[in-house]
Amino acid sequence: MFLRLAYKSLLNRKPSVLLTIFAMTVSIVVMLGVEHTREQAKKSFDNSVSGVDLIVGARTGSLNLLLYSVFRLGNPTDNFSWRSYQNIASDNAVSWAFPIALGDSHRGYRVLGTNNDYFTHFSYGNRQSLTFNKGQAFERIFEVVLGAKVAASLNYQIGDEITLSHGVGSTSFTHHDHAAFKIVGILSPTGTPIDQTVHISVEGLEAIHLSPAKLNAIKGKLADVSLSNTEIFQQYGVSPSAITAMMLGLKSKVRVFSLQRKINTNKREPLMAILPGVALSELWQTMSVVESTLAVISVLVVISALLGLSAMLLSSMRERTQELRLMRIIGASPLFIYWLIELEALLITFVSAISAILIISGGLWLLKPWLLNEYGLTIDANLLSISNIEVIGIVFVCALIAAIPSAALAYKQSR
Amino acid sequence: MSVVLEDVKFAYSKSSNSNILDINHWSVDEKEKCFVYGVSGAGKTTLLNIIGGLIKPNTGSVTVLNERIDQMSNSARDKFRAHNMGYIFQQFNLIHYLSAIENIELAHHFGRANIGRSKLSNNNTSRHNKSSTADMCELLERLGIQEKDWQKPASQLSVGQQQRVGIARAFINKPKLIIADEPTSALDQTSVNSFMTQLTELCDETGASLIFVSHDNQLQSYFNNVQSLTDINRASKGKV
Structure with a gap:
């Protein structure tokens, strides 16, 4: 009433x-x-990165490094050498590490050069690992793994071949037409920038930037399944020249600050290491x-x-x-x-x-x-x-x- | 006795000595139909408001149905009024956005809520409830309100219909005292006759006392006790 x-x-x-x-x-x-x-x-x-102890990049602002390495926002300040990557990755405090090489794109989606550790160690949300919706991680140089969103919006299937473009615009004038990548895996949706990323090996990224002669020679070697990507590269005396950033996990968390200082004070190359959580709170x-x-x-x-x-x-x-x-x-x-x-x-x-x-x-x-x-x-x-x-x-x-x-x-x- | 007023004095401003009402002794018997005649401004509405407990007299005692209404607390007086008295006004008897049925239900709701809390158990209340819906329909039918008009907002009913729904509203809690304040002044002669007949018949049937104030002398024939307010109210005598 x-x-x-x-x-x-x-x-x-x-x-x-x-x-x-x-x-x-x-x-x-x-x-x-x-x-x-x-x-x-x-x-x-906050969900975009978890389980990563340090992110390493060329010396810049920590926010900047976080934004371009994790969120693909903005442009990298500088690259750093493959040799530094190898040095850090082989440090005895480091449990795993993967490189992040940016700069190319496919139809407006960023291409990320990395290695297989990326798929096993990168996690998002509440420590969820990446999973494959279809196929598996890349093994060979000219293989590619797509984020869920890329595959869905461009309607790609396993086995399709795609070519990459130089630069990050959707209307690039330089295309790497001479090297096609075969889709071997499609990731499950994560709700993070990974969904919009095209993943290839750093070797693959390096290969498409080689001279046509070297590229063709490498293509010829690919049939030999017994050789790994790195071995093929070694035979031709090439290695990935530079990468944008790297992410790494430590054997023990207590060593995070000492390693961070070690990287920040590295005399050979101006590098910086950031803790993703700290950088995120700076962002907020x-x-x-x-x-x-x-x-x-x-x-x-x-x-x-x-x-x-x-x-x-x-x-x-x-x-x-x-x-x-x-x-x-x-x-x-x-x-x-x-x-x-x-x-x-x-x-x-x-x-x-x-x-x-x-x-x-x-x-x-x-x-x-x-x-x-x-x-x-x-x-x-x-x-x-x-x-x-x-x-x-x-x-x-x-x-x-x-x-x-x-x-x-x-x-x-x-x- | 239904209503007994003893030595009641009332003035709207306490500082002035000019009383609106000054009643030495006045009473209404049970089941009596009392007509109080008075010109505008004689204090008719003030008298009814004192009997209804809406205003308190400055001095004197007001006994309604053997209870001293002037000594009750505010909330007790609200309950007493809802349960024991039915009001009919000149106009605005109904909440205009509610339907006829809802207006009656609302009055019933307040009347019932008061008994429910004090005397009856839940069981009895629900039985009471059912019978009252029947009562409502019966009352409305009896007062000549057609069923198609029951759910209409009151504002869409004619003045005559509104006044008759007003009667139903006043009677729904089976009050022992009906207070009517010039209820016929907005009606035409034919409507006045049927209104008066229905009102007095219902009073006779339910055994309720009726106090009816009006400036219209012609209505006297419906009542067994007719008084002029000037005879009751010493304050008006003093002025004249």
Whole structure:
């Protein structure tokens, strides 16, 4: 009865109530949208790398190194020598290491030159290893493993052959047409930049940049299955010249700082090593100004919508004098009338919150493919995280407060 | 006795000595239908508000159905009124966005909530509930409201229909006292006759007392006790 009364009373003032609901919906969309995107972006970034103890690159800013090595964002400052890679990889503290060589692309997707350790040791999310949806890791020089997204959007199958382009634009003018790569594996989706990466061996990446004569000679050797990639390269006196970065895991975590210092103070080549977790928290620190600005703006938007709600309720009190007096006479207590007004405010907030959640979920569901393509962000369309529920709860409490002036007025008049 | 007023004085501002009401002794018997005649501004509505406990007299005692309503707490008075009194006004008897049925249900809800808490067990309340839905339909049919109009918002009913739904609303909790404040002044003559007949018949059947105030002398014939407010109210005598 109570609820129906509040509902019918709101229905009776449809235009102003609908406008208020609209304003409240927009404000909750802004607030939840900001909160949710922030949370999800953070999660998406945090999930992109795990289980890697150090990332090594040419000397640059640690954020920069993190962004280009893990997220393929921006361009590498410089490469470093293969010899340094080998030195570090053979350090007795290092358990495993893989190189990361960037610079080429296939139809706009970044090509990453690495070795087989990449597939066994790189992990994302909560220490999840990479798994193959189809096929397996590359063995030979001209074999390629695709990220899930690359295979899906270009509709590639195992056994297809692709060629790579020099540079990273989707419209490169230099194509490595003379060397085709055979697709041997497709990774399962990870929701990280790996999905949009084309993986080949560092040797393969080096080979396509060789002179045609050497390239053809190497191609001829490939039929000999007994030789490994490195052995073929050794026979021709070539080795990968330079790589962009390397990731490594240690035998014991306690040696991470000593190795980091050793790499940072290396006299032969200017290198730097970063801890991914530390670099990520630096990233969030630089973002925190933006975050808090957005948070303040969204709070202000919600406050203005709540003030609108308060004003709407208050201005309706005059026309409701008769109605409230009648309720008093048939036995409604002043408290009943107080809570009737409060309930109306809560109903408006409830409808607004539901519409806001539907709008954001729907929007995210539609935008999801685009966000993943353009920014490599995976955003969960499920809004019901604990912090989001808290945000909605706070909005409800504020709505209760916003209705106090009108409810108190009604209470006072009916005493 | 349904209502007994003893030495009741009331003024809207306490500082001034000009009382609106000054009643030495006035009472209404059980099952009596009392017509109080008075011109506008004579204090008719004030009198009804004092009997209904909506305002407190400055001095004196107000006894309704053998209870001192002027000594009750606010919430006790709300409950007492919801359960024991039925109100009918000149207009705005109904909450305009609720249907006829819902208006009556709301009044019933307040009346029932009050008994439910004090006397009846859940079992009895649900039985009470069922019978009251039947009561509602019976009342509405009896008062000539067609079933197709029951679910319409009250604002879409004619004034005559609204006043008759008002009667049903007033009677739904089987009150012992009906208070009517010029309920016929917005009606035409034909409607007035059927309204008065239905109201007085229902009072007779349910055994409720009726206190009816109006400036319209012609309604006297429906009542067995007719009084002029000027005779009761010493304050008005003083002015004249």
